[in-house]
Amino acid sequence: MQERRMDARLLCADLVELIWSDFSGEEKRRIGNLEDISACGMSIQVETAIHVGTRMRILCGERELTGIVRYALYRDDSYFIGVQLDENCRWSVRHFVPQHILDPRQIIDRPAHMTLNSLGSTSRQ
Numbered sequence: 001m002q003e004r005r006m007d008a009r010l011l012c013a014d015l016v017e018l019i020w021s022d023f024s025g026e027e028k029r030r031i032g033n034l035e036d037i038s039a040c041g042m043s044i045q046v047e048t049a050i051h052v053g054t055r056m057r058i059l060c061g062e063r064e065l066t067g068i069v070r071y072a073l074y075r076d077d078s079y080f081i082g083v084q085l086d087e088n089c090r091w092s093v094r095h096f097v098p099q100h101i102l103d104p105r106q107i108i109d110r111p112a113h114m115t116l117n118s119l120g121s122t123s124r125q
Contacts (some may be wrong), residue, residue: 001064002104003091007033007038007039007040008038008103008105009036009037009038009104010017010036010038010098010101010103010104011035011036011101011102011104012035012036012037012040012098012099012100012101012102013033013034013035013098013099014033014034014060014098014099014100015032015033015034016031016032016033016044016058016059016060017029017030017031017032017033017058017059018030018032018046018050018056018057018058018059019057019058019059020054020055020056020057021055021058028048030046030048031046032044032046032081033045033046034060034098035080035121037091037101038091039085039090039091039092040084040085040090040091040100041065041082041083041084041085041095042058042065042082042083042085042087042091043080043082043116044058044080044081044083045079045080045084046078046079046080046081047077047078047079048079049072049073049074049079050069050079050081051069052069052070052071052072052095053068053069054068054069055067055096056068056069056083057069058083058095060091060095060096060098061096062096063095063096064084065085065086065089065091066085066089066110067084067085067086067089068083068084068086069081069082069083070082070084097100103108104125
């Protein structure tokens with residue numbers, strides 16, 4: 001699948017609170033695990049099915065973001081949802097920094113002769 005995003009996606013891990021209304025109008029709240037984030041959207045792992053097209057609020061620390069669910073996949077006993085953030089509600093590190101965050105563009109390739117041993121340190125082959 002070809003990547004359609006124009007902004008950088010950062011890998012991350014942090015708990016966020018999701019708030020949305022179901023089809024009957026009842027407000028739902030669940031905790032989800034933020035998996036990745038960019039200025040325009042995020043991927044969240046959650047234990048509850050949330051339908052594509054659902055509008056939601058995402059509480060990230062002291063910041064509230066709003067958006068719409070664009071995809072929902074069931075995998076490994078949980079759901080992964082992709083939320084496109086509203087135009088007027090973009091994410092920035094100035095507003096919220098996930099507890100664990102990694103920019104994959106910053107990973108330096110190891111030379112081919114370097115491998116990871118069982119303890120996670122590098123060794124020469």
